[in-house]
Amino acid sequence: MSLDLKVLGNTAENHAPQGGCSAGSCGSTDDQLSHLPESVRQRVFNHPCYSEQAHHHFARMHVAVAPACNIQCNYCNRKYDCANESRPGVVSELLTPKQAVKKTMAVAANIPQMTVLGIAGPGDPLANPNRTFTTFRKLSEQAPDIKLCVSTNGLALPDYADELTKHNIDHVTITMNCIDPEIGAKIYPWIYWENKRIRGAEGARILIERQQRGLEMLVERDILVKVNSVMIPGVNDMHLAEVSRIVKQKGAFLHNVMPLIAEAEHGTYFGLMGQRGPTPPELQALQDECSGDMNMMRHCRQCRADAVGLLGEDRGAEFTMDKIEEMEIDYPAAMERRKKLHDAIHAELNANGNQHTNLTSDGGIPEGTRPILMAVASQGGGLVNQHFGHAKEFLIYEASPSGVRFISHRKTDLYCTGGDTCGDGDSILREIIQALEGCEVVLCSKIGYEPWELLEEAGIQPNGEHAMVKIEEAVWSVYSEMHKAGKLAEKKVRLQASA
Amino acid sequence: MALAIIDKCVNCHACQMVCPTGSIRKGKNDLHFMINQDTCTECEGSYDNPQCSSICPVECAIVDGDGEPMNPYGSLTGLPIEKAVLV
Ligand code: SF4
């Protein structure tokens, strides 16, 4: 049976770049879709979670309806939301399915860009099947223009594979941190299985089997599956390339490696035991290894379960439960407005998709010139259009002689829990600089004097000269300038010295 | 013969979903979940182990008739006691 499964991710050698560009990247990461089978490509093209172009224009949200969990992860503290799906230390207001449906429809009516609704906790959605599927069933009926997605640890997944096909489910995310029970025992202290708490490698073995079975069952049922893994240095970092190979072989269309975030104040096992997370370069190296040939769509980010709105904005405060109870929603009318907007965005995306910016036409940069990383502050629309001080995350691009490619998102507020532990001014800046490790340039619309100085000191050149310019063009033009100024001949001088 | 939930509970609903006797309810004033002392059987006759304390993720949230924790500090996380109390 599993021999018939689609094997993804190994076909890029055969793929000749389309269009008039000499290089495969050409500044458009959507080219990365080209290795996928047509049926999958159709579904992820312009998908707000997977298409870099689209996620600037569309939004998604989560509702917290699923409080219970059936396993324990060493990076989780059950006082807070599932650490894998949110920032650490976040507590979402638990909603009943009825409230969740109303909230989703209220947001969809007011933010027509909202097209994907996820259930991701605070516990495991499939450990709360009634609450999760009641929410899905009602939304499939009342708001059929909203795509649904769900994240799970996989333990209960085989039991619900059939149920999942009944709703408007767009994709399922399984968090799989290992395929070896001995490694699993270092990540999962116990699971609750067949009315017993099962500890150590035995529990991990059952979990791993169920995850893999669940993955196979969803692929057989033609549901898109993404796999998330948390990179834990010294625990599973050497193992994740193997995980990546297996899950792609079994038909996952995307493997997304996320960094462990562990701080003592989060009260997690890893946090309290001083387990460190990966540095940005370590993470990127593993992401490169797992994607192999850049097939991983890197703009698929760790969703912020607590945020509502477009990339870089949070309108959650407008949609608290007391405000929502008051709202009258005429969903059929909203659906018409939504359709108009979606059609317009798709038309624009399709038009842009065909129009490759031929970055390398201006004389080009000699092969072998060293690539560099740049961080970009953007509020969306594919433009350099955010003030440095307002950026909660940066888009990381790599410029090389063959063009510009998107690498990842780096968040700067990961450690900020909003409490006393949150520093201000200097210490926040230092955290940002740490998050930007490895980058040599920051592009933003504006930047203050103080951060400018600190960035320069850290060997990162701030640049506010490309405000409102398309990101790829801005990155390329800075790269060209650096080339002309002879800066690319120099080896990069400082790295990691101040960490 | 009944277990009880104390204020370490984080209201995760897990125990309520697995209790065979329907003895677990959200407490008054939304404080924490509570076990009905009259109907809890400690799962005798249903399961080998009390279900609520087999799924509860929080150490010391569920106690036995003597007030002793079903899952003492360190027993679920594997943390040394001096760290387990910080969770
Ligand atoms: S011990 Fe068993 S019967 Fe009593 S509350 Fe817990 S799960 Fe219910």
Ligand code: SF4
């Ligand atoms: S399982 Fe434990 S933490 Fe969760 S509601 Fe029950 S007693 Fe509270």
